[in-house]
Amino acid sequence: xxxxxxxxxxxxxxxxxxxxxxxxxxxxxxxxxxxxxxxxxxxxxxxxxxxxxxxxxxxxxxxxxxxxxxxxxxxxxxxxxxxxxxxxxxxxxxxxxxxxxxxxxxxxxxxxxxxxxxxxxxxxxxxxxxxxxxxxxxxxxxxxxxxxxxxxxxxxxxxxxxxxxxxxxxxxxxxxxxxxxxxxxxxxxxxxxxxxxxxxxxxxxxxxxxxxxxxxxxxxxxxxxxxxxxxxxxxxxxxxx
Amino acid sequence: xxxxxxxxxxxxxxxxxxxxxxxxxxxxxxxxxxxxxxxxxxxxxxxxxxxxxxxxxxxxxxxxxxxxxxxxxxxxxxxxxxxxxxxxxxxxxxxxxxxxxxxxxxxxxxxxxxxxxxxxxxxxxxxxxxxxxxxxxxxxxxxxxxxxxxxxxxxxxxxxxxxxxxxxxxxxxxxxxxxxxxxxxxxxxxxxxxxxxxxxxxxxxxxxxxxxxxxxxxxxxxxxxxxxxxxxxxxxxxxxx
Amino acid sequence: xxxxxxxxxxxxxxxxxxxxxxxxxxxxxxxxxxxxxxxxxxxxxxxxxxxxxxxxxxxxxxxxxxxxxxxxxxxxxxxxxxxxxxxxxxxxxxxxxxxxxxxxxxxxxxxxxxxxxxxxxxxxxxxxxxxxxxxxxxxxxxxxxxxxxxxxxxxxxxxxxxxxxxxxxxxxxxxxxxxxxxxxxxxxxxxxxxxxxxxxxxxxxxxxxxxxxxxxxxxxxxxxxxxxxxxxxxxxxxxxx
Numbered sequence: 138x139x140x141x142x143x144x145x146x147x148x149x150x151x152x153x154x155x156x157x158x159x160x161x162x163x164x165x166x167x168x169x170x171x172x173x174x175x176x177x178x179x180x181x182x183x184x185x186x187x188x189x190x191x192x193x194x195x196x197x198x199x200x201x202x203x204x205x206x207x208x209x210x211x212x213x214x215x216x217x218x219x220x221x222x223x224x225x226x227x228x229x230x231x232x233x234x235x236x237x238x239x240x241x242x243x244x245x246x247x248x249x250x251x252x253x254x255x256x257x258x259x260x261x262x263x264x265x266x267x268x269x270x271x272x273x274x275x276x277x278x279x280x281x282x283x284x285x286x287x288x289x290x291x292x293x294x295x296x297x298x299x300x301x302x303x304x305x306x307x308x309x310x311x312x313x314x315x316x317x318x319x320x321x322x323x324x325x326x327x328x329x330x331x332x333x334x335x336x337x338x339x340x341x342x343x344x345x346x347x348x349x350x351x352x353x354x355x356x357x358x359x360x361x362x363x364x365x366x367x368x369x370x371x372x373x374x375x376x377x378x
Numbered sequence: 379x380x381x382x383x384x385x386x387x388x389x390x391x392x393x394x395x396x397x398x399x400x401x402x403x404x405x406x407x408x409x410x411x412x413x414x415x416x417x418x419x420x421x422x423x424x425x426x427x428x429x430x431x432x433x434x435x436x437x438x439x440x441x442x443x444x445x446x447x448x449x450x451x452x453x454x455x456x457x458x459x460x461x462x463x464x465x466x467x468x469x470x471x472x473x474x475x476x477x478x479x480x481x482x483x484x485x486x487x488x489x490x491x492x493x494x495x496x497x498x499x500x501x502x503x504x505x506x507x508x509x510x511x512x513x514x515x516x517x518x519x520x521x522x523x524x525x526x527x528x529x530x531x532x533x534x535x536x537x538x539x540x541x542x543x544x545x546x547x548x549x550x551x552x553x554x555x556x557x558x559x560x561x562x563x564x565x566x567x568x569x570x571x572x573x574x575x576x577x578x579x580x581x582x583x584x585x586x587x588x589x590x591x592x593x594x595x596x597x598x599x600x601x602x603x604x605x606x607x608x609x610x611x612x613x614x615x616x617x618x619x
Numbered sequence: 620x621x622x623x624x625x626x627x628x629x630x631x632x633x634x635x636x637x638x639x640x641x642x643x644x645x646x647x648x649x650x651x652x653x654x655x656x657x658x659x660x661x662x663x664x665x666x667x668x669x670x671x672x673x674x675x676x677x678x679x680x681x682x683x684x685x686x687x688x689x690x691x692x693x694x695x696x697x698x699x700x701x702x703x704x705x706x707x708x709x710x711x712x713x714x715x716x717x718x719x720x721x722x723x724x725x726x727x728x729x730x731x732x733x734x735x736x737x738x739x740x741x742x743x744x745x746x747x748x749x750x751x752x753x754x755x756x757x758x759x760x761x762x763x764x765x766x767x768x769x770x771x772x773x774x775x776x777x778x779x780x781x782x783x784x785x786x787x788x789x790x791x792x793x794x795x796x797x798x799x800x801x802x803x804x805x806x807x808x809x810x811x812x813x814x815x816x817x818x819x820x821x822x823x824x825x826x827x828x829x830x831x832x833x834x835x836x837x838x839x840x841x842x843x844x845x846x847x848x849x850x851x852x853x854x855x856x857x858x859x860x
Contacts, residue, residue, distance in 0.1 A: 278560070278591040286619045319760070326567075329592045333581035340815035350760040351811045353837070355594070378768045519801070519832040527860045567808075570833045574822035596835070 139206055139229075139376055143170040144193060144220075146211025146236075147299035148271065150177030157361045160369030169205075171196035173216060175300040182268035182298060186306035190219040197227060206376035208232040211330065211358065212299070214342070215239055215308065222312040232375045234323040234368075235330065235358055238342040241311055245304040250336045261301045268298035279329050283357040283364075292362050321350040321375035330358035350375065380447055380470075380617055384411040385434055385461075387452025387477075388540035389512065391418030398602045401610030410446075412437035414457060416541040423509040423539060427547035431460040438468060447617035449473040452571065452599065453540070455583070456480055456549065463553040472561040473616045475609075476569045476599055479583040482552055486545040491577045502542045509539035520570050524598040524605075533603050562591040562616035564609075571599035591616065621688055621711075621858055625652040626675060626702075628693025628718075629781035630753065632659030639843045642851030651687075653678035655698060657782040664750035664780060668788035672701040679709060688858035690714040693812065693840065694781070696824070697721055697790065704794040713802040714857045716850075717810045717840055720824040723793055727786040732818045743783045750780035761811050765839040765846075774844050803832040803857035812840035832857065 141161055143154045154170035161168040174192035175184030193216055197205075207228050209217035214236020221228055237245055246254040261269040271280070273293055281289045322343035331338050343349060352375040354360065360368045382402055384395045395411035402409040415433035416425030434457055438446075448469050450458030455477020462469055478486055487495040502510040512521070514534055522530045563584035572579050584590060593616040595601065601609045623643055625636045636652035643650040656674035657666030675698055679687075689710050691699035696718020703710055719727055728736040743751040753762070755775055763771045804825035813820050825831060834857040836842065842850045 274560075275589060278589055282591045282593065283615070319756075327592050327594050332585060333592075334585060337581075340819075344814060344816060348757060348760055350764045351809050351815075352764065353809050374765070515801075516830060519830055523832045523834065524856070568833050568835050573826060574833075575826060578822075 139166045139373070140202060140204065141166060141168045141206050141208055141372065141376060142193070142197065142202065143168060144207070144209045144213035144216050145170070145173065145176070146213050147176075147304070148296040149210075150180075150297070152177075153295070153361055156365035157369050157372070160366050161372065164369065164373065166373070169196065169200060169202065173213070175303070176297070178297040180297075182264070182300040184300050184303060186215065186219070186303040186308060189300075189303050190216055190223065193217075193220050194223050197224060203227045204229050206230045206232060206372075208234055208372060208376070209236040210234045210361070211236055212245060212304065215245055215303075218310055218313045219308060221316055221318055222310075225316055225318060228318055230376055230378075231318055231320040232323060232372060233320065233342065233346070234372070234375075235325055235328045235338045236322075236342070238322075238345045239308055239310060240345065241309065241314060242307055244307045247307070248336075250332065257301065257304070264298065266301065268300050270296060270298045280358045281363065282329065283327055283355075284359065284362070288363070292359060319350075319378075320346050320348075321352060322346060323352045323354070323371050323375050325356040325358065325360050326353055327356055328358045380407045380614070381443060381445065382407060382409045382447050382449055382613065382617060383434070383438065383443065384409060385448070385450045385454035385457050386411070386414065386417070387454045388417075388545070389537040390451075391421075391538070393418075394536070394602055397606035398610050398613070401607050402613065405610065405614065407614070410437065410441060410443065414454070416544070417538070419538040421538075423505070423541040425541050425544060427456065427460070427544040427549060430541075430544050431457055431464065434458075434461050435464050438465060444468045445470050447471045447473060447613075449475055449613060449617070450477040451475045451602070452477055453486060453545065456486055456544075459551055459554045460549065462557055462559055463551075466557055466559060469559055471617055471619075472559055473564060473613060474561065474583065474587070475564040475613070475616075476566055476571065476579045477563075477583070479563075479586045480549055480551060481586065482550065482555060483548055485548045488548070489577075491573065498542065498545070505539065507542065509541050511537060511539045521599045522604065523570065524568055524596075525600065525603070529604070533600060560591075560619075561587050561589075562593060563587060564593045564595070564612050564616050566595055566597040566599065566601050568597055569599045621648045621855070622684060622686065623648060623650045623688050623690055623854065623858060624675070624679065624684065625650060626689070626691045626695035626698050627652070627655065627658070628695050629658075629786070630778040631692075632662075632779070634659075635777070635843055638847035639851050639854070642848050643854065646851065646855065648855070651678065651682060651684065655695070657785070658779070660779040662779075664746070664782040666782050666785060668697065668701070668785040668790060671782075671785050672698055672705065675699075675702050676705050679706065685709045686711050688712050688714060688854075690716055690854060690858070691718040692716045692843070693718055694727060694786065697727055697785075700792055700795045701790065703798055703800055704792075707798055707800060710800055712858055712860075713800055714805060714854060715802065715824065715828070716805040716854070716857075717807055717812065717820045718804075718824070720804075720827045721790055721792060722827065723791065723796060724789055726789045729789070730818075732814065739783065739786070746780065748783065750782050752778060752780045762840045763845065764811065765809055765837075766841070766844070770845070774841060801832075801860075802828050802830075803834060804828060805834045805836070805853050805857050807838040807840065807842050808835055809838055810840045
């Protein structure tokens, strides 16, 4: 029996893990899926990356969790890197699921294609620079390319604007890069939320982890919705000793 | 119910889509698989790329088709790019299936490895430079690597020399690159008709499409023969809204 | 009915092919899995690459084999390249299974990341530079990433230190690169024994084969243990005419 703490990505909140968590629990594991500070519908989007990290650390403390597998999806990868710095002794293994593995001193926006970073800032102007939502056509083609239109629309309706400051914050990751916590990378082979190649997930992000375990599966960036059963299986493969 | 217009690649003609079309129709769709001008056994191989394009435009007009998904396989990718320029209003979505997405001003031969372009021209000398057929050993290893020898031989017998001028013609694609027609890329993961890497299909060709949907499946360049059922399924996934 | 000669990689010996050979034979083929000189528990590890090669040539002669498919896994790829130079007329096809395809004049250690080569030499110091065993954590994460811990431990216990001189020997491969023996490359898509990208297996090693057939399957570097049934199937696909 393992304990999984599942950290969502941008635009999402903890409820996005519902089906995956159900599959994990059906296989005898425990799963927690907190919502990151500033994320989710109705949340105050004025948050920093440090506040986001702290909210996950607080959740871990509130549930007295230890010896757990910490999973970070997409933007959540930047969170679990900093959570690992804060409470390294509590984490059995880190699992980045098409997660950002930032270089020391970089922000998430430093790591996406320049035209993407510019587009994010442009859209954020509507909220005075605080938050932004990906336009549906971009999300439909590059995040849920394996879903039908109805599913894509339903999922899109569950999203909310993501706070942008945590994506701008440049992170000191020296401690993270000195940690010896075991780590895995799950790569979904049809995930083009980052464009394959120069700016791609794998092996660009995964390769920064040093010694790591690779797990792959078919699917888009939103496999927790389009194939939660297989995703849960791969999280187990990635998370075991 | 969707309408698919399937445009074949070099050495092939419309009959190569027979089984794939059958699977599409069995799932409630309509499929048209015209033969490009200058292609197929017995055809006059003295054609230009413009004539090839026109022959598909004519087929669309003859059947009064509109709001269809236009699929281009391999060389057919260069054709659908120009058809999209000619009749953009009739096309619901473009699907490149390991299809060439040429840079503006380039020919197909500009985009394959230099030794491949040279070999094509060398073989074409036998026909006064008009057409050429890939030698069986090259085709067997790099086009139908997922078939047994008997299947490979049977399929090879169905091929005919491909007109070379359409592969030499440099295409003005400025209009294509300004179109907002939705587009998808199907990549078969064992397709080495173009060598993976510097000269590969994906993400080199796919990445030129700007905002696009990626669909992948196992298989070689000839999946319409070696796995038409799954290929039809992936065409549907790639072609839907 | 085909005859397969299966050449293992570093740390392994011929017994590692047992299950794969059983699957090949269950499908009507014959399989031989010799142990390379200097390899296996209790062997004298003071061997050169030439002696390794000779031991496979000798095994072929002892069994009077001809017209066989010669499969080389990992380090075994360097062996089959030299065996092919020694007895080209006896080999129907070469199959590199995540095998090293060295550039002419290179050693295996010239082709792995510099930090890996340095680590190998460092570990080998314990045996006066003669042999070395990969530490379990490295092997578990990058060689058997698709196995559970128990399986990984059981397999690790079957390994023995690999002689290092054959990995240091720079090989004259001019004759190999002039051979016209048909060749295939099997790539396991989760094999990160070489890190994907600049130092990866595919398309870096495969692309050196010139005209070759690509066969892929899911799995780690140790698929002969973690999925021998599918591996046998892929060896058959790779080895057929």
